[in-house]
Amino acid sequence: MSQNESLLHQETQGLAPASRIKFFDVVLKSGKGAILTDADGNDYIDLLSSASSTNTGHAHPHVVKAIQDQAARLIQYTPAYFATEPEIELVKRLTALAPIDGPTKLAFGNSGSDANDAIIKFARAYTGRQNVVSFTGAYHGSTYGSITTSGVSLNMARKIGPLLPGVVKVPFPSHWDKLSYETEDEFCDRLFAAFKQPFETYLPADETALVEIEAIQGDGGFCKAPARYLNQVYQFCQDHGILFAVDEVNQGLGRTGKMWSIDHFPDVHPDLIAVGKSIASGLPLSxxxxxxxxxxxxxxxxxxxxxxxxxxxxxxxxxxxDVIETEHLVERSAQLGKKARQFFLNLRDRYPFIGDVRIYGLNGGIDVVDPITKHPDETAASMLITRLFELGVLMITVRGNVLRFQPPLVIPEETLDLALQTIDQTCADIAAGKLAKPTHKIGW
Structure with missing residues (x-):
């Protein structure tokens, strides 16, 4: 039995099945930059960045030194009672960086989930209103407020309810919902009409505190809202005194080739944003x-x-x-993202089972589809990521058939090239019928 198998067998005796989505049988031992090493000594190129929580890569020396130096001085004293110097410095820097107009403040949390809970609390407190609107396909977290506003998996509601009252979900303008005969404007207007329908039938706008959205959905399939649609929703909120919030937990901090995903929409100015994951290079902070x-x-x-x-x-x-600024990771994400996008577009031209390609910076989703019907093909997607894992590239899927592409923003270009070459090789193997179907369900 390998070290991976032995350790996982030990864990299985005590770990709740609800706490991990099933992908590969691996125990990660160490990481450096864009390379991970497992308990058996196997190396993998990381195209996931710990769910976009390690934008600066693994064990970045500047981040490691900061953690070590601070741990030697003071590991913990509750910020609920007293301030500390690094916390004060971060308040100044993060409020200055946030895409918020005018004077800005923040409140800290431990995860993206509780940051999104906090958005609900602050919005209700400020407006004196109860109702909250979120979107299908959203992933905001697993605490009760954030799991209620999420809409990406039935297992985030099944057996858990009743969930938080006062939450209404409307359709996200996902690209796969656009009808073949619709123009982009017609699609946006139809989805905006669907957004307004609750307000016209049972949801008083003057009793609604908040609309929260991922400007670019992550786990929902890496789909960017059309600018026309987002501008319409934002203006509706402005007209009715509803706060507009953006979840930047997955897509912020340079991931999309801009510092924030909402920076892709210059006419939209959020009242609140949620930040997490990569803000502390994966340490629990939001x-x-x-x-x-x-x-x-x-x-x-x-x-x-x-x-x-x-x-x-x-x-x-x-x-x-510091690392994001001094190593120009926002610009690097944009530059290497263009290269990755062109690679996946070329891949689509060569392999009919590659469908829509959505790349925003070093970040995006690639649909795997049936070559004839163009419907989602979860089996082929699972075959692809399983073979990549065997070849030393760590990549997963969302929505069953969407390849999740989120390498660390520090990934060397030659390492990215090697990962893309391996993806190309794996697609060739699928086209030639060389890969076996998975024996169990993989992923979401």
Missing amino acids: AVVGRAEVIDSLAAPGNVYTTAGNPVTTAAANATL
Whole structure:
């Protein structure tokens, strides 16, 4: 029995099945840059970045040193009672970077999930209204508020309810819902009409606190909302005194080739954003950042956590922001993203089972489809990522058939080239009928 198998057998005795989505039998031992090593000593090129939580790569020396230095001084004292120097520095830097107009403040949390919960709390407090609108296909997290506003998996509702009251979901303008005869404007207008329907029939706009959206959905399939549609929704919120929030947990901090995903929409100015995952290079830290008057609407202990914004995680976050700035990771994501996009478009031209390609920076989704019907092909997608894993490239799927492409923003270009060559080789093997079908369900 290998080390991977032995360790996983031990874990199986005590780990809840609800806590991990099944992909590959591997125990990760170490990582450096864009390379991961498992318990058996096998290396993998990482095209997932720990679900976009390690944009600076694994064990970046500047981040590691910041963590080590701070841990030697003070590991933890609860920010619920007292401030620390790295936390104060991060407050200044993150509020200055946030895509929020006017004076800006923040509140820290431990995960993207509780940051999205906090958005609900602050919006209700500021507006005095109860109702919240989110979108199908959304992934906002697993705490009760964020799992309620999510809409990407039935297992995020099954056996868990009743969920948070006052939450209404409307259709996200996903590209696969566009009808063949529709123009882009017609599609946007039809989806905007669907957005307005609840407000015209049972949901009073003057009792609605918040609309929250992923401007570019992540786990929902890496689909960017059309600008016309997002502008319409934003203007509706402006007209009716509804706060507009953007979940930047997955798509922020340079992932899309811009610092924030909402930067792709210059006419939209959010009232609140949720930040997490990569803000501390994967350490448990998040924040809700918003207009100062909105954040000021709650008093302590309305959003207090024992470890949120503690000395080590905020030191890591300051170092992470250093790396993003000094290594020009936003620009690098945009530049290498263009190369990756062209590769996948060329792949689509050569292999009929590659469908729509959506790449925004070093980030995106590639549909795997039936060559004849063009319907999603989960089996072929699972075959592809399984073979990639065997060849030393770590890639997963979302929605069953969408390849998730999110390498660390520090990935060397030659390493990216090798990963893309391996994807090409694997597609050739599928086209030649060389790969076996998986024996069990893989992924979401």
